[in-house]
Amino acid sequence: MNCNEAVPLLYDLIDGDLSAADRDLLDPHLMSCARCQAELASIRAAEQVFQREMRVVPEADLDARIVAEIWPAASRPARRIWPKLAAAAAAFVACAYLLGTQPQSVDYVQYLNEVVTIVEPQNLPDHLKESAGGFASLKLLLTQLWDSATVWRARLTATWPAVEGYWISILAIVALQVAISYRLLGDGAMKQDKNA
């Protein structure tokens, strides 16, 4: 073992994370290498400084101020439901205006292009951007959604004929809401990683 290989193991040694095999390699080297012995002493000294200096003390009333700001005593702050509802309502108005309510005469490709224009690619989550590769893949994705939606459209309109007049708007609202939801939730807030 040379010194360059030994130094990383010195940190594992002080962390108590050194495997038996690595210990068998490190010990003989340490016994005979003055340089690594000095390195170990330096690492231990640094470790003491880090352990002692890293913790900081906030002001005594910081927790009370945080609670008072987020949750004033007289009220209960709303969680992130209303922004989504407001976004959905605004999207409904915008889509109803842009797309109209005449599905029978619709060239669905034309409507698809209009929906793609509304759903801005920068609002998509990263995994969709990376795999979609731009508008072409996005259109393919929405085409697939459209094909599935067409089946459901037939089922729903058989039960509720009034749905027929607003079908394009409904589909655009759902697609836009998915995009908005990802943006609202994806900006730093974490969902629990259920695979952890």
Added chain:
Amino acid sequence: MSGEPQCSDAELVGRIVGGDRDAFARLVSRYHRAIFGIAFRMVGNASEAEDLCQEIFLRVYQNIDSYDASYPFAPWIYRVACNLTLNRLKRRSLALTSLTVEVDGEEQERPIADTRENPEQEMIRRSRAQQLQHAIMSLPENYRLAFTLKYVEDLTAEEIGEIMQVPRNTVKTWLFRAREMLRSKLSDEL
């Protein structure tokens, strides 16, 4: 508070979802030192850290419904803290400021650690604390965050990897490089 039974994090979260403000206050009280410590070490000044701390707890509250009680709460809140901290650092460049804060026109030092020592020892210790923070701020953000999580919260490489969502060996590499860089920068003081 001392007479009240100790509630688990999951119990507190359940009560918060039900509208219990006191439960939220207890959860903030339980975690605010750790969150402040992480924020402070990452942004380098106390006022920014307090602001970031509040933003983190606000985000926790707003997304409390997405927390799965079958998993430990601490990694979840640390992950929120890490993401928001890194997002803030990405959005703007933060200049390192001194560890002093101005209160009513008078400069006061923010205490770093609560120790009992004589004034000369205290002065030496504060100078070292400032040098350490300067050195920490020179680290790449991922190194800085891994280093902070280890020494502020005593987390293992595996726990840090779960929070930062990177493999354990990546964390070990980051910690090794961070410690070597800091040891080199602080070699005169050690």
